[in-house]
Amino acid sequence: MLTDGPEGSPETVRLWSLTEDTLLEAGDDDTVLAINWWGEFELAGIPEPVRESLSRMLLGPVSMGNLASSVSGGAEVWASTLRRVLNRLAGSVVHSLALGDGRGPLLSAIPVTQSPVFPAEPVPADRLVKLSRFSTMRPDGGGLLLESPRARYRVALLRPPAMLVVSSLAGPVTVAQVAETTGLPEPVVTDVVTFLVAAGVALLADDWAGFAEDTDADLDVWSPGDLLFHARSRTWQKGGSADPGARREGAEPPVVKQIAAGSTFPLHRPDPAELRATDPTLGTLLESDHTCPEMNERALSAEQIGELLFRAARVRSVGPAYLPGGPAHEASQRPYFSVACLYELEIYVGINRCAGLERGIYHYDPLWHTLTLINDDAGGLDGMLDLAMVGAGSHRRPSVLLTMTTRMSRIAWVLGNAAYATTLLHVGALQQVLYLTAKAMGLAAHAVPVDAGDRVDRSLKLEWPAEVSVGECVLDFPPPQ
Numbered sequence: 001m002l003t004d005g006p007e008g009s010p011e012t013v014r015l016w017s018l019t020e021d022t023l024l025e026a027g028d029d030d031t032v033l034a035i036n037w038w039g040e041f042e043l044a045g046i047p048e049p050v051r052e053s054l055s056r057m058l059l060g061p062v063s064m065g066n067l068a069s070s071v072s073g074g075a076e077v078w079a080s081t082l083r084r085v086l087n088r089l090a091g092s093v094v095h096s097l098a099l100g101d102g103r104g105p106l107l108s109a110i111p112v113t114q115s116p117v118f119p120a121e122p123v124p125a126d127r128l129v130k131l132s133r134f135s136t137m138r139p140d141g142g143g144l145l146l147e148s149p150r151a152r153y154r155v156a157l158l159r160p161p162a163m164l165v166v167s168s169l170a171g172p173v174t175v176a177q178v179a180e181t182t183g184l185p186e187p188v189v190t191d192v193v194t195f196l197v198a199a200g201v202a203l204l205a206d207d208w209a210g211f212a213e214d215t216d217a218d219l220d221v222w223s224p225g226d227l228l229f230h231a232r233s234r235t236w237q238k239g240g241s242a243d244p245g246a247r248r249e250g251a252e253p254p255v256v257k258q259i260a261a262g263s264t265f266p267l268h269r270p271d272p273a274e275l276r277a278t279d280p281t282l283g284t285l286l287e288s289d290h291t292c293p294e295m296n297e298r299a300l301s302a303e304q305i306g307e308l309l310f311r312a313a314r315v316r317s318v319g320p321a322y323l324p325g326g327p328a329h330e331a332s333q334r335p336y337f338s339v340a341c342l343y344e345l346e347i348y349v350g351i352n353r354c355a356g357l358e359r360g361i362y363h364y365d366p367l368w369h370t371l372t373l374i375n376d377d378a379g380g381l382d383g384m385l386d387l388a389m390v391g392a393g394s395h396r397r398p399s400v401l402l403t404m405t406t407r408m409s410r411i412a413w414v415l416g417n418a419a420y421a422t423t424l425l426h427v428g429a430l431q432q433v434l435y436l437t438a439k440a441m442g443l444a445a446h447a448v449p450v451d452a453g454d455r456v457d458r459s460l461k462l463e464w465p466a467e468v469s470v471g472e473c474v475l476d477f478p479p480p481q
Contacts, residue, residue: 012191014120015061015096015105022092024054032085036092038114043085050081061096061105090115095153097195099161099188106192107162109153109199116152123193125186128172128205132213134224135201137166149224149231150213151200165192169202172209233421253410255318255332257346257467259363262373267306269369275311279440290435293444293476295389295396300475302356304441305349305400306369308475311335312437313347313430315367323414334366336433338426344410345426346467348374348460350384350401361459380459387455388474391448398474402445404430405462405469427471434473444478447471 023035032051034041053067071078086093091114096105109118123129135148140156144163147154157163164182175193179186196202203211213219219227312335321331321341331341338344347364349371351357361381362371375381385397392398404427412419431447438445449472450456456469 011099011185011188012106013063013098013100015063015098016057016086017059017061017094017096017108018054018057018089019092019094019110022058022089024051024058026051034089034092036089038091041088043088045081046085047078047081049078050085053078053082054085061094061098061108090117093118095120095195095198097162097191104158106157106159107195108156108158109195110156111153112147113152118153118198120194120198122190123175123197123204125175125190128174128209128211129169129193129197129202130172130205130211131166131169131196131202132200134213134219134222134227136224136228146196146201147228148201149227153199153201155196155199155201161188162192165189166196169193169196172205172211229421233417252329252413253407255330255343256315256365256367257363257407259365259372259374262363264365264370264372265302265357265362267309267369267371268303269310270307282436285436285439288439291444291478292392292446293394293398293474294479295392295394295398295474295476297353297396298399298477299353299355300399300443300477302354304443305351305354305357305371305475307441308434308437308443308445309347309349309364309366310369311441312433313364313366314369315343318367329414332367336426337429339411339422340414342411342414343426344407344423345430345470346405346407348403348405350381350388350403352381352385352397352401353399374461375459377459383455384450384459387450388448388472391450391472392446392474398476400475402434402473402475403456403460403469404471404473405460405467407467409466423470431471431473434475438475439478442478443475445473445475447473 019036021037025033025035027033030044030046032043032046032054034043049071052070056062056067068075068079091111094108094110095118096108098105132148132150134150135146137144137146137157139145144157145154146157146166157166161182161184164184165178168178168181175186175190178193179189182189193202197204203213205211314334316333316335318330318332320328322328323340329340332343333341334343347366349362349364351359351362357371358376359378359381360373361375361384363374364371384403385401388401389395389397406423408419408423411423415422434445454464457464460469462468
């Protein structure tokens with residue numbers, strides 16, 4: 001729709017612009033190459049007036065009336081061609097709504113999918129509308145950003161009238177009720193609500209005053225946080241964390257975390273050749289049943305802990321790795337999988353029963369294959385062991401508790417919004433290697449769910465949120481056959 005706004009709504013003005021990441025390159029003939037987040041688009045048959053309109057849209061929101069006023073003749077061809085181009089570049093077209101006071105947009109709908117559709121049919125004044133239960137709002141650039149994992153757009157709320165309308169949509173209301181509550185003119189409320197519905201962050205009731213979202217069984221299994229995490233963490237997106245391509249001097253954290261204080265204990269280093277000669281085959285390990293550890297009073301040995309960590313998590317080598325299309329970075333090789341060999345995970349070892357190591361919480365250095373005591377407070381260790389005991393469904397504390405943490409800066413400078421999702425993938429890879437290694441050694445490792453709040457972070461003395469706990473694994477003996 002290339003009009004300034006719905007009929008009978010003189011208070012508002014429709015505006016269009018292109019996202020900041022959009023680049024336009026004019027060809028020698030009537031072609032234009034558009035480059036945006038979604039790829040490159042070669043547009044043919046683009047006359048000069050349309051090129052000028054696109055260039056103006058790169059500078060910021062502009063009304064179609066102002067664009068049309070600069071076209072001398074052929075207005076119908078201009079409008080038709082511009083409509084075709086904007087449909088092709090829908091993933092770069094920002095829709096905005098402003099009052100007629102020249103003070104900038106009330107709100108802007110910014111695309112988050114490649115080919116979104118932005119319907120702008122006015123919402124009837126007597127039709128119920130409400131925010132989606134998956135919509136969330138946060139500060140962003142001096143305004144508020146409203147987004148939903150189900151929406152085709154995220155909405156920037158830039159001025160108080162738009163924020164007032166949004167705050168009135170917590171429950172089902174009509175446009176007329178919102179206008180009465182906020183004191184805003186009903187046509188303005190209508191246009192703002194229309195924008196919110198078109199963006200997908202607000203819902204319009206059906207003819208029976210029901211909302212499809214409320215009865216969707218597939219949505220019932222998702223919490224708002226989980227669905228937003230899924231939708232936003234699969235890839236880096238505009239408006240998220242730092243651009244992975246914008247590498248700054250000193251932005252790359254070290255390969256291994258440095259621990260400054262505490263007694264350090266060298267660990268046993270087995271001979272890999274001897275292990276290969278005596279280990280069961282991978283097929284044997286995979287086909288044997290997974291048994292939970294038997295929590296008893298038997299103590300593991302320091303040699304067993306050293307062998308497990310050596311085989312599953314040590315640094316085998318350090319050297320440069322190359323990201324596709326990017327510079328080299330310092331990386332390491334270890335026994336478990338990690339994207340781009342970043343290895344952001346850290347391992348902390350809670351010792352309960354172990355011949356050769358005192359009770360306490362230790363940090364594992366995978367480069368030097370050592371343990372460093374970081375916390376000898378019995379209360380902190382006992383609290384973590386109790387959580388693991390409950391998570392394992394046992395009545396006894398495990399002999400050893402391994403806690404995995406992530407240094408987010410080590411991975412986020414490369415993967416942006418996908419960093420945390422990738423870290424969880426790495427936790428699963430490490431858990432599997434620990435599980436198979438323990439089984440090969442005649443031990444049992446078992447991942448346990450721990451609902452710890454900040455207790456684990458305090459016990460491990462983490463600098464939250466630079467480093468956070470992401471997984472736990474108990475280590476003990478298997479039950480007798």
